[in-house]
Amino acid sequence: MNKKVFLCGLHQESNSFNPVLATYESFRRLRGDELITLGKDAGYTIFGMVEGLSTYGITPLCGSYLNAGSGGSIDAAVYESFMGETLADIKKAGKLDGVLVELHGATLSNQSDDVCGDILEAIRNLVGEDVVISASCDLHAKVTEKMAKNADFISGFQAYPHIDLYETGKRAAEVLCAKMGGKNLKMARVSLPVIAPAHGYTTTAGNLKTLMEKGFLLKKEGTIFDFSIFQVQPWLDSPDVASSVLVIADDEERAKTVATDLALEEFSIRKELQGQALLTIEEVIQKALANKSGKPIVLVDSADSSNAGACGDSAAVIEALLPYQNVLKAAVDVKDAPAAEKAFSLGVGAVADFTLGATLALELSKPVLVKNAKIKSLHEGSFERFGPQAKGNICRIGKTAVLEVGKLLIHVSANAQANGDLNFYRGFGIDPLAQQLVNIKACTSFRAGYEPVSEEICNTSTPGAAGTVLKDLPFKNRPVPLYPFEAITEQDITEPKCYR
Numbered sequence: 437m438n439k440k441v442f443l444c445g446l447h448q449e450s451n452s453f454n455p456v457l458a459t460y461e462s463f464r465r466l467r468g469d470e471l472i473t474l475g476k477d478a479g480y481t482i483f484g485m486v487e488g489l490s491t492y493g494i495t496p497l498c499g500s501y502l503n504a505g506s507g508g509s510i511d512a513a514v515y516e517s518f519m520g521e522t523l524a525d526i527k528k529a530g531k532l533d534g535v536l537v538e539l540h541g542a543t544l545s546n547q548s549d550d551v552c553g554d555i556l557e558a559i560r561n562l563v564g565e566d567v568v569i570s571a572s573c574d575l576h577a578k579v580t581e582k583m584a585k586n587a588d589f590i591s592g593f594q595a596y597p598h599i600d601l602y603e604t605g606k607r608a609a610e611v612l613c614a615k616m617g618g619k620n621l622k623m624a625r626v627s628l629p630v631i632a633p634a635h636g637y638t639t640t641a642g643n644l645k646t647l648m649e650k651g652f653l654l655k656k657e658g659t660i661f662d663f664s665i666f667q668v669q670p671w672l673d674s675p676d677v678a679s680s681v682l683v684i685a686d687d688e689e690r691a692k693t694v695a696t697d698l699a700l701e702e703f704s705i706r707k708e709l710q711g712q713a714l715l716t717i718e719e720v721i722q723k724a725l726a727n728k729s730g731k732p733i734v735l736v737d738s739a740d741s742s743n744a745g746a747c748g749d750s751a752a753v754i755e756a757l758l759p760y761q762n763v764l765k766a767a768v769d770v771k772d773a774p775a776a777e778k779a780f781s782l783g784v785g786a787v788a789d790f791t792l793g794a795t796l797a798l799e800l801s802k803p804v805l806v807k808n809a810k811i812k813s814l815h816e817g818s819f820e821r822f823g824p825q826a827k828g829n830i831c832r833i834g835k836t837a838v839l840e841v842g843k844l845l846i847h848v849s850a851n852a853q854a855n856g857d858l859n860f861y862r863g864f865g866i867d868p869l870a871q872q873l874v875n876i877k878a879c880t881s882f883r884a885g886y887e888p889v890s891e892e893i894c895n896t897s898t899p900g901a902a903g904t905v906l907k908d909l910p911f912k913n914r915p916v917p918l919y920p921f922e923a924i925t926e927q928d929i930t931e932p933k934c935y936r
């Protein structure tokens with residue numbers, strides 16, 4: 437296919453309750469052909485886009501790509517800089533046939549509740565109505581009307597844990613090429629006022645799996661071209677937060693009908709999506725003490741998950757474990773740059789008191805004093821991900837110290853991320869499988885690695901910006917009604933709409 441396609445992206449998941457602004461330094465930045473070479477190594481969605489295009493004989497013109505882990509809202513300067521480069525690149529590229537954009541879909545800035553909508557609108561305004569724009573998003577995207585108005589197509593991850601980044605990029609490229617090749621495809625959008633904590637569901641089991649399978653079957657039968665079901669990231673305190681369904685088909689009415697059907701189904705499982713009641717930290721400790729299987733009990737500290745945009749700096753679990761330091765083998769982690777720095781200044785083998793935690797989100801947890809901790813090891817802080825998600829990807833987490841207090845091993849790093857990967861502990865000399873209890877600051881991503889090797893996974897009630905009890909979080913700008921805060925009916929589901 438002889439078509440000219442421009443490729444770019446900005447990927448970050450924001451959490452309104454994380455007070456730390458994500459600045460330019462938080463982002464990994466790729467330019468030009470680096471999108472192809474480094475995007476492949478990093479396992480980014482853009483690489484699926486590149487390969488998807490290559491099956492049609494298209495090599496994209498590559499612009500800028502920014503990728504950061506989840507965190508607080510982004511500094512508007514990041515958006516301005518990205519947009520400045522992107523619009524200049526597109527102007528320089530001349531007449532285009534298509535644009536592919538990798539987005540997260542739940543990105544806020546200190547000036548906008550809809551960064552992804554702003555990006556798509558700015559690109560649309562520049563390229564005009566005839567150029568096909570196709571974007572990819574995370575399953576946790578907040579797909580707004582502005583996004584759907586300005587993109588021809590949006591393709592979301594269909595798996596949670598997100599093991600389909602590459603495939604999603606390919607789908608976004610495929611629908612773009614189909615449209616550029618003359619296929620008359622329409623995308624319908626339906627949104628519903630439902631949020632759910634990310635620990636509450638997965639696409640590997642339960643009703644969300646069944647719902648996804650329904651979509652896959654419709655695609656396989658040829659009823660629709662593609663579909664995405666978005667269970668929005670719930671820690672977005674913005675007036676347009678909602679879950680949504682997008683359906684792409686070669687018939688507008690069919691796209692609308694299927695989108696409504698799938699949204700009704702998502703509505704019907706809204707209660708299950710909220711997840712099971714959580715255990716207390718103490719209850720999980722008691723389980724670990726009683727467990728004789730030889731396999732660890734996993735304490736899921738999802739409220740402080742950096743994957744969900746929390747700070748990762750809560751020491752609440754450490755505090756609860758301290759009284760058991762001589763009887764329970766446990767591994768726990770905390771993001772605490774000053775403490776890691778202090779450990780480096782003291783050196784391996786030194787014994788000291790450490791105050792851990794609450795260095796970033798000062799209002800969400802409190803610092804904990806750990807007495808007589810021995811500095812077991814020090815690391816410059818990188819590890820290779822075990823996977824399956826982002827297998828082989830190198831994670832840089834800054835200066836890292838392992839502190840030992842009795843049988844308790846505390847992983848202290850400047851910039852913890854990918855906490856749910858088995859090598860997050862292994863890479864620093866801690867064998868998670870040799871513990872009775874392992875603390876993991878992640879929502880669901882860790883399950884693919886940990887489920888097969890653990891005795892039990894315990895979703896636990898802990899403090900943090902990704903708090904699992906949504907009603908306890910200080911929402912100020914959310915819409916009303918919004919489930920689970922208010923009861924909703926089928927009437928609260930929007931009418932299906934094709935915008936283009």
Ligand SMILES: [Zn+2]
Binds near residue numbers: 574575576598
């Ligand atoms: Zn996600």
